[in-house]
Amino acid sequence: MKERLHSIQISILIYMIQNQIVLFSLPRLTAESYGTNGWLGLIFIYVLVNINIMLIAIIYKMGKGKSIFEIIETMIPKWVMLPVYLFIIGTWIGMASMVMKMYILIIKMFFFPGVPVTLFIVLITYLCFLLLKGGIYHISKASVLFFILTIWMIFLFIYLIPEFDFTRFTTFYLKGNTDFMIGSVHVYSAFLGFEISILFFHMVEKKWTKSIFIGNLMNMSIYCIITFLGYGFFSFNQLLNDIYPVITMLEYIEIPFLARVENLIFSFLAFRVILTIVIYYWGAQQICRNINSRLKPNYWMLIILTVGIFISLIPETLFDVEKWLDRISYFAIGIAWLLPLFVLCILYFQNLMNRGNSDAN
Numbered sequence: 001m002k003e004r005l006h007s008i009q010i011s012i013l014i015y016m017i018q019n020q021i022v023l024f025s026l027p028r029l030t031a032e033s034y035g036t037n038g039w040l041g042l043i044f045i046y047v048l049v050n051i052n053i054m055l056i057a058i059i060y061k062m063g064k065g066k067s068i069f070e071i072i073e074t075m076i077p078k079w080v081m082l083p084v085y086l087f088i089i090g091t092w093i094g095m096a097s098m099v100m101k102m103y104i105l106i107i108k109m110f111f112f113p114g115v116p117v118t119l120f121i122v123l124i125t126y127l128c129f130l131l132l133k134g135g136i137y138h139i140s141k142a143s144v145l146f147f148i149l150t151i152w153m154i155f156l157f158i159y160l161i162p163e164f165d166f167t168r169f170t171t172f173y174l175k176g177n178t179d180f181m182i183g184s185v186h187v188y189s190a191f192l193g194f195e196i197s198i199l200f201f202h203m204v205e206k207k208w209t210k211s212i213f214i215g216n217l218m219n220m221s222i223y224c225i226i227t228f229l230g231y232g233f234f235s236f237n238q239l240l241n242d243i244y245p246v247i248t249m250l251e252y253i254e255i256p257f258l259a260r261v262e263n264l265i266f267s268f269l270a271f272r273v274i275l276t277i278v279i280y281y282w283g284a285q286q287i288c289r290n291i292n293s294r295l296k297p298n299y300w301m302l303i304i305l306t307v308g309i310f311i312s313l314i315p316e317t318l319f320d321v322e323k324w325l326d327r328i329s330y331f332a333i334g335i336a337w338l339l340p341l342f343v344l345c346i347l348y349f350q351n352l353m354n355r356g357n358s359d360a361n
Contacts, residue, residue, distance in 0.1 A: 014215025022190035027230030033183020035176030055340035057209035096280035146271035195336035
């Protein structure tokens with residue numbers, strides 16, 4: 001009997017794969033995007049993400065558990081869809097590569113300035129290879145283990161409470177020189193990763209879609225706690241001028257038995273970053289296998305990882321990586337919305353055709 005993903009595994013997997021690398025700058029992004037008390041803007045983005053997830057849930061229900069490839073290719077030939085598939089593959093490999101490169105450059109800048117970037121890239125890619133080799137079921141099991149290893153880190157922020165001051169909050173809400181549209185895209189990118197669940201349909205137990213909402217709620221809770229603390233830890237102007245306010249907050253945490261808390265957190269955060277990278281590579285691999293199933297999965301995996309390495313080597317500075325990640329995030333968000341809408345349209349026309357055939361008979 002083929003193993004299926006359990007709903008608990010899916011909740012944890014969704015929580016672990018959402019783009020946590022954006023968290024380092026999330027308080028600043030909300031301040032730039034929404035102005036004073038901008039942490040409230042997370043609620044708006046959270047609602048949008050839930051609507052996005054709802055589209056995926058509707059597809060699963062209407063398609064009766066069929067894979068999206070089976071749904072699409074009953075009406076549209078594979079060769080017609082090939083450019084769309086290649087675009088999605090390129091976007092997802094690009095997202096994985098930029099998340100990896102950004103994490104590497106941040107830890108290199110703060111902790112390992114003398115270590116070559118290529119060494120980190122090769123090491124992380126090898127770890128991704130080991131996870132991808134086991135397939136989605138091993139990835140989901142690894143996510144549960146990584147969840148247990150990392151969830152305790154949120155409690156370290158308790159040590160910031162003595163530095164927290166409500167007087168740093170302003171009495172104005174969502175005021176200032178804001179950049180609502182572009183800023184919302186940047187904040188939305190912190191929730192990306194859930195869209196890969198559209199490929200899970202034939203791999204899950206029944207009534208699993210609520211697990212995506214639970215995973216997203218878990219991540220939203222973490223984002224709200226840390227961002228809210230950021231607004232009470234910094235003044236509004238300090239938030240606007242600190243590139244990575246969360247890293248600054250971590251540097252202020254003092255524990256008697258641990259000298260550098262941020263070193264420990266960054267080390268454990270690697271688990272979440274690796275899972276985010278792996279799930280995008282896995283999604284790209286699934287589409288490649290659908291395009292050409294005659295090529296062995298391991299060959300596709302090696303091709304995807306090789307392309308990912310070359311893409312990650314293109315931007316050299318952290319500023320360049322952020323620009324790349326911003327642009328790729330636009331495409332990733334577009335895929336997260338347009339792909340489910342496209343599949344829903346196909347399902348709608350399929351239902352119309354089936355009704356017409358039944359009426360004719």
